[in-house]
Amino acid sequence: MSVPLYEAKAELFRLLGHPVRIRVLELLQDGSRPVRELLAAIEVEPTGLSQHLAVLRRSGMVTAHRDGSTVVYALAGGDVADLLRAARKLLTQKLTGQNELLSELLDTETGVR
CATH class of the missing domain: 1.10.10.10 (Winged helix-like DNA-binding domain superfamily/Winged helix DNA-binding domain)
Structure with missing residues (x-):
């Protein structure tokens, strides 16, 4: 099976x-x-x-x-390196989104919108 x-x-x-x-x-x-x-x-x-x-x-x-x-x-083979690059790209996107959220939270705390 x-x-x-x-x-x-x-x-x-x-x-x-x-x-x-x-x-x-x-x-x-x-x-x-x-x-x-x-x-x-x-x-x-x-x-x-x-x-x-x-x-x-x-x-x-x-x-x-x-x-x-x-x-x-x-x-x-090169596929392993490709997978690692894809993981790095996903992490970069995730952290970028978190930084944007953090900036927005900090802006709302200081009254900036």
């Missing part, structure tokens, strides 16, 4: 629902990075990062390859 599309989408967003995973994906937008660079950029224990990278790898969002003794990660 196949999973309905809306459930598959919900699972995708659950997968992305952790700040460490989002940060890893953001860092990889600029290109491949070895694990040591990811660890230096993200405040997380090595075992925790390893678990998050494994989840992202199993989901097909990132790929990994060995360069000698170093494991290097990369985004699996």
